[in-house]
Amino acid sequence: MSTISIEKFIEGIPKTELHLHIEGTFEPELMFKIAKRNQKKIPYSSVSELRNAYQFKNLQEFLDIYYAGANVLTTEKDFYDLTWAYLSKVQEQNVVHVEIFFDPQTHTDRGISFETVIKGIRSALEDGKKKLGITYKLIMSYLRHLDEASAFKTLEQSLPYKDWISAVGLDSSEVGNPPSKFERVFEKSREEGFLTVAHAGEEGPAEYIWEALTLLKINRIDHGNRCLDDETLVDRLVDLQMPLTLCPLSNVELKVVADLKQHPIEKMMQKNLLVTVNSDDPAYFGGYINENYLGIAKALNLSKEQITTLVKNSFKASWLSDQEKEKRILEIDQYLKENS
């Protein structure tokens, strides 16, 4: 039996990512390259000046910069390159399966067609499966700061590509835009055969998590940190074994938690919540999935067994087939045995 460092342990373990906005993987270097070829202006003079601007007091300050960055994405090739860059990066981190979000309205509202966006992303994902061995699911997220009619229009636009999309989600500015605003469009989305997820309880109250559960009938909660404010809700989430896709570095950067030492993930594990580790918008928050695992491992002094539980939780919470899940879980148990 070999003993390896926690860094090497995290690097080597096969992982899945369940909460990742593809627009949030847009690294400044690629942003400048794509802006140049599309003759679009970025209001920063250099990569380092842009990176220095990544200091956020809250979710909204981040979203303003994130949407501005996404504005340079124009052609199918741009969406391909963005997605391919992400997949190449996480293959080095031993990610074997991804379930990623894209925000169609961020692009269709600027006159880019739904087709351009989805074809670019999808062909990179297909190439990733063939060439990098990374399987995937795609989640189309509605922007909650926009109205219900816009979400319905997006649902309509997605229908020709229904077979390429596994689920719908809900993201963007949370406070003031409760899940109830989207009850009808989620109902129609479920009728069309989509699974459903929603960001809830990131900045918004526990009440929004209740709404996501009862009105949107979600299969997973994105973030969900604020469930800890409501014991009855915690009990319900535990009973349901409802997955929560936590994003530790994002929570620090967006001031949801003061620092990683204050992150509630260990407390949530102790309560038997099905919590998972994810990177959200890695180009903006200082780290991809390994950096998220390592950050909490170090800050909270987590053991290899605890890391293994978190990784297994992610596979359990994924939409892989039961057979695939079982195979990955056995592989991970074996990895722990060989490296503990």
Ligand code: ADE
């Ligand atoms: N869009 C991209 N990242 C997000 C986050 N952390 N919360 C809400 N909407 C988002």
Ligand code: ZN
């Ligand atoms: Zn998110």
